[in-house]
Amino acid sequence: MPSESRNVTTVLAANPTRLPVSVLTGFLGSGKTTLLSRLVRHPGMANTAVIINEFGEIGLDHLLVAESSENTVLLNSGCLCCTVRGDLIDTMRDLFLKRVRGEIPEFDRVVIETTGLADPAPVLHTLMNDPLIAARFRLDGVITTVDAVNGADQLDRHQESVKQAAVADRIVLTKTDIAAPEALAGLERRLAGLNPAAPLMRAVQGEIDPAGLFDAGLYNPTTKSPDVERWLRAEAYGDDHGHGDHGHGDHGHGDHGHGDHDHHGHGHDHHGHDRNRHDDHISAFCMTVEEPLAWEGFATWIETLITLRGPDLLRIKGILNVRESDTPVVVHGVQHVFHPPVRLEAWPSDDHRSRIVFITRDVSRETIEAMFEAYRDASE
Numbered sequence: 001m002p003s004e005s006r007n008v009t010t011v012l013a014a015n016p017t018r019l020p021v022s023v024l025t026g027f028l029g030s031g032k033t034t035l036l037s038r039l040v041r042h043p044g045m046a047n048t049a050v051i052i053n054e055f056g057e058i059g060l061d062h063l064l065v066a067e068s069s070e071n072t073v074l075l076n077s078g079c080l081c082c083t084v085r086g087d088l089i090d091t092m093r094d095l096f097l098k099r100v101r102g103e104i105p106e107f108d109r110v111v112i113e114t115t116g117l118a119d120p121a122p123v124l125h126t127l128m129n130d131p132l133i134a135a136r137f138r139l140d141g142v143i144t145t146v147d148a149v150n151g152a153d154q155l156d157r158h159q160e161s162v163k164q165a166a167v168a169d170r171i172v173l174t175k176t177d178i179a180a181p182e183a184l185a186g187l188e189r190r191l192a193g194l195n196p197a198a199p200l201m202r203a204v205q206g207e208i209d210p211a212g213l214f215d216a217g218l219y220n221p222t223t224k225s226p227d228v229e230r231w232l233r234a235e236a237y238g239d240d241h242g243h244g245d246h247g248h249g250d251h252g253h254g255d256h257g258h259g260d261h262d263h264h265g266h267g268h269d270h271h272g273h274d275r276n277r278h279d280d281h282i283s284a285f286c287m288t289v290e291e292p293l294a295w296e297g298f299a300t301w302i303e304t305l306i307t308l309r310g311p312d313l314l315r316i317k318g319i320l321n322v323r324e325s326d327t328p329v330v331v332h333g334v335q336h337v338f339h340p341p342v343r344l345e346a347w348p349s350d351d352h353r354s355r356i357v358f359i360t361r362d363v364s365r366e367t368i369e370a371m372f373e374a375y376r377d378a379s380e
């Protein structure tokens with residue numbers, strides 16, 4: 001069992017004062033830098049520190065963003081997938097110390113732009129699991145840019161591109177000004193099939209309202225209220241069969257700000273005609289459990305899943321009703337790494353069922369549910 005998964009068994013109190021970190025990913029040339037350069041000019045975004053990972057020698061991205069932000073750091077260590085964990089930790093620690101010492105302005109948000117070819121998972125692992133980072137920063141969300149002109153082709157050809165879209169909390173379609181409307185509609189359907197919960201937004205030359213992109217995380221630090229419902233978006237997965245009979249099928253769109261496009265879960269895998277092989281490997285679904293869970297059974301189930309299928313668990317997010325706690329516990333995992341569970345002070349709504357969202361590669365809902373039943377029964 002990977003040692004990192006042990007964290008599943010410790011429940012931490014939430015610390016809402018940590019600085020939010022957004023991970024901006026998206027395929028090569030999909031408009032990440034264009035988006036970021038515009039974003040940091042928004043008044044509400046002035047206090048943003050930007051960390052850019054360059055693949056190659058030319059730090060052009062850095063210069064472009066640096067014009068408008070003093071807090072830009074260039075990571076020049078190559079591809080994030082392979083080398084950057086140590087560098088990212090050092091950079092973030094350094095950034096935080098400089099902020100404390102007053103050497104740089106008091107930034108209140110960090111955006112990490114990954115290289116276009118990167119799998120965002122290692123960055124997420126670092127944010128979730130390095131003790132020094134996790135004490136000061138919290139993952140707000142993953143923003144993925146998809147090129148409206150070239151995106152479909154990139155999804156066809158590059159597994160990384162599919163993963164980037166599948167794990168996103170927000171998807172931004174770029175270059176919609178030069179894309180054919182039918183192609184754009186097709187791409188939107190495809191993305192909604194890959195990742196039903198991520199709101200799809202559009203940006204032309206990086207122009208977008210930051211309100212829709214940020215604060216996707218567990219907490220809104222200004223209100224200190226749990227934002228789990230927004231983060232989980234369990235309702236977006238629609239067909240929720242299995243562990244509870246309920247009529248929660250009214251997709252709660254509309255409360256997530258402008259730019260959300262309606263995607264009522266159509267375009268799912270089973271309409272396979274316009275699917276390619278990468279998409280077919282991705283499943284996104286929400287498990288709902290009516291009865292309170294025994295924490296031990298839950299933890300064993302997840303640890304076993306991680307041991308057997310870790311690399312294919314692209315993202316797991318959940319709000320749990322556990323017997324041992326009057327208030328809900330929030331869990332969040334990426335591949336083999338689990339964020340220490342967080343106990344909320346109160347339920348965010350009247351819905352007190354456990355809801356767990358899975359985004360997987362080649363692991364079916366049936367497999368996961370069968371394992372769940374085995375562990376639940378074993379723990380009775």
Ligand SMILES: Nc1nc2c(ncn2[C@@H]2O[C@H](COP(=O)(O)OP(=O)(O)OP(=O)(O)O)[C@@H](O)[C@H]2O)c(=O)[nH]1
Pocket residue numbers: 026027028029030031032033034035061115116174175176177178203204205206
């Ligand atoms: N027409 C049009 N062009 C865009 C738009 N957004 C970005 N571009 C152009 O697309 C090209 C790539 O944009 P970048 O922002 O550099 O993309 P990137 O994702 O940072 O690229 P890498 O760092 O290479 O991965 C640039 O020439 C941009 O001017 C858009 O909305 N419309």
